[in-house]
Amino acid sequence: MARYELVKRSVALITLTNPPVNALSSAVRHAIAKSMEHALNDPKVTAVVIYGENGRFCGGADIREFAGPLRGPPLVPLLDAIEAGEKPVVAAIEGVALGGGFELALVCHYRIAHFKARLGLPEVTLGILPAAGGTQRLPRLIGIPAALELITTGRHISAQEALKLGIVDQVTEQNACEVAVEFALRAVAKPLSSRRVSTLTTPCPPDLDALLEAVTMQVKKKARGAMAPLACVQAVRAAATMPYSKGIKRESELMATLFNSGQARALQYCFFAQRTAGKWTLPSGAQWNNSKPREIRRAAVIGLGTMGRGIVVSLARVGISVIAVESEKKLLETGKQMVIGMLERDAKRQGVSASLNLLKFTLSLQDLKDVDIVIEAVFEDMALKKHVFQELSKVCRPATLLCSNTSGLDVDALAGVTDRPHLVVGMHFFSPAHVMKLLEVVCGPRSSSETIATAMSLGKRMGKVSVAVGNCPGFVGNRMLKPYLDQATFLLEEGATPEQIDKALEDFGFAMGVFRMSDLAGLDVGWRVRKESGLTGPDIDPKNPPRRRQGHRYCPIPDMVCEQGRFGQKTGRGWYMYDSPGGTNAKSDPLIQNLLEMYRSRYGIQPRNISDQEIIERCLFALANEGFRILEDGIAARPEDIDVIYLFGYGFPRHRGGPMFYASMVGLERVLERLEHYHQAHPDVPHLEPSPLLKKLVACGSPPVQNWREHIKTMHSHL
């Protein structure tokens, strides 16, 4: 777990050997302790270098060990001893120095970083704080404001930024280990006292209290209920106001409150769920590690609307040449200017030149003959999409992959109009596509494993979190959205307001309540879908729209809002009003309050007081209930996949873990009991009827999320 060797006759080189990221497992901590003892006691050794095998210094504590009791030497005394030692210790940082890995580097007397290395204290993203002295040493080294920013955000920084901040002593383009050994030899004669960071005095700004107060407010606003960022601020306050010996105790107390919290469990679950999502499998046995993706060099994107533009930018950013196609000259020109503007702004931020030479804009599909992949992003209309796929089938060479950015249409129906159904797959990006990290890769029954592997790997290359899902209306994300939206509108009928529902959801931690989110996405999209599915249309009496349709409860209020031309932010009016079309500042609109009052009185509904608890339960349990059905139907392979989709695509709070993890934290028995209760009260809402899988899991003793898979016997897996 750590190799010890003597190099240059007097330097002890300790190399961490715990692939893949040299995490500080109990065995690694034990090996470091032994190696350090050896180095400090061996008279031949004059200096020490700590390095990580395979070009990775250290990814921090072993997160997998968090679930069990602490074994092996604890980190704090181990690190304190390294710092206190009388021989200079140099950290040779390649790859990453994160969390405990960064804290290990901070106790070394010198730090040499490879120019490609990244450093950071990402503990806050795991619901905890840097608890091996990081909150006490970093402020002493770089001051309170910079330390607060790094610790409360968990941001990774480059070696160059670390040098500027004074975290590392040298950045090198050569082998960091070799440079560190030479550095260590030169350091032997120098005094160490000023190099022990814990002994430094924290540089404090004169207005410390005001600064901490301002940061606390800022962090609170951003944290949306997460506890760890606030605890980080408190720990840094200790570094400013207490000696190290007391500050480290404060750090440990704060860590203790976080470590066993539900939030920490949820955030650590998210870390692993995100990695699990990349490991897709198909019933055929094809899976992520036995299916080779094709290399993609040239891509085409059809349609330069909001989605198409974002996809072009995402592809060009990672060096893929893109041909962008529009149907009309004016649309092409507008799209082109927008794409170029986006890429130029991007490049300016990074201080590089924009890769505009990768782009070509055309009106002709004929130009797509030689591309490796086409991503269609035209209007969400099946007939139009089928036409495009038929044309692509004729124009593109037989090996070209044909993908659709549909947000819910039947991918297999598109495959069916082509000459290569095995090369057709859905790539459902989320708006804005160059910002949002989620990509649903929609596997049709005829999509080949190579096609799926290629789409998944292309998503990863574009920096997306790709999740393989089955082909059904709405796939995973949008299919689950329906019961969630339905509950919100039913609650409006019963007496709630959009503001009240949004506030309850935002207090829960959502980035945006359901009505604000709908205003942002555009209310006309759902209206068109409802019209296409026959739920609404010209046959409906506008004066007296029925509240039951197709055998179920139906809320006509969203249609009534659309009928008034209120399509959300883009029209300046929706569930809220905005300063102007495109405005983002949502204000309550008395017209909506009037509409709700008139509606209730027309149907004789006595509005009642609805508690936040009911809002959360009805919206989120209905959401999770649909998730259980999706698992039963084999549309998602694992609960982790569903959670990742909601975390990255729908603003579900990370510290709640995602809808399925949240349900498990509430307790499946309780979720079942509440759904039964609400279904009894609203028997005409099928989404409130508990799913058979939920009942089954409860009958099996409510196993943890990670074990649900064993209980999902899918008759027809769609994956």
Ligand SMILES: C[C@H](O)[C@H](C)C(=O)SCCNC(=O)CCNC(=O)[C@H](O)C(C)(C)COP(=O)([O-])OP(=O)([O-])OC[C@H]1O[C@@H](n2cnc3c(N)ncnc32)[C@H](O)[C@@H]1OP(=O)([O-])[O-]
């Ligand atoms: C005391 C101290 O104060 C506190 C308390 C702590 O220190 S808390 C811990 C703080 N450290 C972190 O938060 C860093 C977490 N890791 C990462 O950010 C990234 O992993 C990476 C280092 C930037 C590499 O990214 P990658 O894209 O190249 O590969 P990967 O796919 O992500 O990871 C490759 C494989 O390694 C696993 N892995 C990565 N980091 C791990 C860790 N710290 N512990 C255990 N496993 C880890 C990961 O699950 C995956 O496994 P599998 O899926 O192959 O089975």
